[in-house]
Amino acid sequence: MIEQTTLVLKNDVSELERVMGFISSLSVRNALSPDMEYDLNLALDEVISNIARHAYRDGQEHLFTVQITLNEEEIVARIEDDGAAFDPTKHVAPDLNAPLEERKAGGLGIHLIRQVMDSMEYERVAGKNVLTLSKKRSKETP
């Protein structure tokens, strides 16, 4: 393992700035490609935005964690929240061939995560959503 960090975040989209700051410094430290950095930012942006907007319906502040592990082969992000159960792997992909006038504004986030990451796995463990995203470093473009 090269490095592993766990970020504890509030259920607020303003936390994305902190996450992106972390990804940026991680990318510099480990010479990740611009595409890899973009893809990590995009996947985490989509997941964290979903949690901030939909996981908790009581209007209260909650904490959840994002653990990022980087090794020679891959980067893995494990996101754990104790909000409402939601399995994004069951989400039906949007119809990308639909004409623009029939497209819904939204619904693309999970599709984008699937496209930019190599795997997305979901478990509901002890009342928590545990989402694990991974991407091989060999797929990085220089």
Next chain:
Amino acid sequence: MTIPEERNGKVVVLRLTGMVDSEASRTLFEKFTEVIARGERYLLLDFREVNFINSTGLGALVYATRKVASAWGKLVLAGVTEPIQRIFKISGLISTLSMYSTEAAALGSFPLTVPPQP
């Protein structure tokens, strides 16, 4: 995100910078709504300085493109960088958005007359 607005003849040019993330997308939605509500039909988005877009930003683009098209207007993007084009591609929007490499080419793509108000 602040979105500077300029006019070039019948075309409203919006200059976007930085990250079109969830927060910025809200500003973008509001800007589109305001511009379209006052009857503008030709919109040009300067994307040269945009370095990130997420699904909410893509949603804002779909909304505005559809809104102006339904009023016989047009929305075009100029100077979209390669990383952003990649996201347009994987979201399936690359073939439905009008994109030009330069602002001059984008301006030249608009019809000579403005469509009538509905």
